[in-house]
Amino acid sequence: MQKKQIGKRILSANEEYALKNSQFLAERKKLCLNMISSPGSGKTTILARTISELKGKIKIGVIEGDIQTDLDAEKIRATEAPVVQINTGGACHLSAVQISSALENLPVEDLDLIFIENVGNLVCPSAFELGETGKVAVLSVAEGDDKPAKYPVIFAKSKAMLINKIDLLSAGAQVDFDIDRATSDARRLNKAIEIFPISAKTGEGMNSWYDWLLKAVRNLQR
């Protein structure tokens, strides 16, 4: 317990586990991304497509967080990627102790990248560090372009923002979403944020996201 020295702030239980997870991942040079969004933004579809299309390039595992059901884990299992399901039993976010236990149940040594799919919630998960390498915010165009302004914390803390379901903006579509507004609001909160407009359904824009992931894995393993 050397880190609990007098004069230093005492870490919360969650922060202790987050630090432990962070050290565990860093020692093994594993990239770990915490995916955060509202329910139904398309996190699971993004992950399933990413795993399938990067097969043969990098090995990906998933920690699936849900309040109830293993519907999402089933979709990930169909890609044959290793997946560990966490049911929070009502809690609105994943906690670092749950990730610590999930990491013990994943074949971490064989993986290059671990995705954490957090509980669908744009608010609470952003307040709980899990020891991840970085957070990725997902926003679907159906949710409206005012979300970075209205829910700023997650956009301020994320390394990347995926603007999903851009197929709904195609000619004749009924969804209004100003990508420039969402982008400039997010950049106002976070100059360094990488922004990828994508459709996990059609594949549009996904290559830039894959390139970013591959580069992040390579930089870490160098």
Add this chain to the structure above:
Amino acid sequence: MQKKQIGKRILSANEEYALKNSQFLAERKKLCLNMISSPGSGKTTILARTISELKGKIKIGVIEGDIQTDLDAEKIRATEAPVVQINTGGACHLSAVQISSALENLPVEDLDLIFIENVGNLVCPSAFELGETGKVAVLSVAEGDDKPAKYPVIFAKSKAMLINKIDLLSAGAQVDFDIDRATSDARRLNKAIEIFPISAKTGEGMNSWYDWLLKAVRNLQR
């Protein structure tokens, strides 16, 4: 403090205020509905259209809950309905004490119906009673039909579920959503829940929702 008798469960501060709000509303025969959904399901658009279309029939006021900004309150103000903005400053749900204070700042005696637009979050707001007459869950078809199964608490507790953005299901649209699945999952959790498939944008299905509101107001004032 008569309700804190020995042998009775002591109420939390939130429950105390919820009880107080509930009594305040019941004495005045005011219907108060707590609207809960993910960010971007369309709560504000539903309220603005409902207020405009029921003008002359019933008087509606709104309590707007947001983490930051008053973007939603501005949209409600454009309808000329009285509105009180609560900024939670980061908190993921409204609390009963905030509603108690907001009710003091609304012309309650002049109103028939008070809508509370909770913070966009399908999880946490369902755990905090505000003293409302009832909860209404809003789900947009863009979020997917698995949401009642994955986020059961709010659907189990609500008097009604609005399935919004059904215009996205029209011929040639790119959204997959099985209304029957969402409906049967919600009814499994809550036999009595009223379900209204609507589009707040086009107005489709809104008349049934208005009739339900008018009937609820009349029943209370009888």
